[in-house]
Amino acid sequence: xxxxxxxxxxxxxxxxxxxxxxxxxxxxxxxxxxxxxxxxxxxxxxxxxxxxxxxxxxxxxxxxxxxxxxxxxxxxxxxxxx
Numbered sequence: 223x224x225x226x227x228x229x230x231x232x233x234x235x236x237x238x239x240x241x242x243x244x245x246x247x248x249x250x251x252x253x254x255x256x257x258x259x260x261x262x263x264x265x266x267x268x269x270x271x272x273x274x275x276x277x278x279x280x281x282x283x284x285x286x287x288x289x290x291x292x293x294x295x296x297x298x299x300x301x302x303x304x
Contacts, residue, residue, distance in 0.1 A: 226264035233265065233286040242293050249297055262290060 223231075225248060232241040248257045269283035 225261045226268065229261055230265040230268045230286070233269070233289055234282055236285070238289050238293075241289060242296070245293050245297070262294070266290065 225244060229241055229244050232238075232244060245257065245261070248261050252260070266287065269286040273283040
């Protein structure tokens with residue numbers, strides 16, 4: 223399974239630790255812009271698709287966005303991180 227689907231699945235499950243680990247691995251092995259282009263943005267598009275289809279019970283897409291924002295902010299605050 224592709225990283226964006228795994229990330230989205232973990233976000234939907236509310237597993238922030240696993241989502242953090244997925245992105246941490248991606249940031250270690252891939253350029254920052256590529257992580258956004260290939261993992262983060264596609265995961266957000268999946269959340270948006272579900273919201274548009276009314277498959278977003280309980281505001282999961284908002285929760286996904288908040289979690290991704292928090293994780294990215296965490297990595298952005300680390301010194302020496304790409």
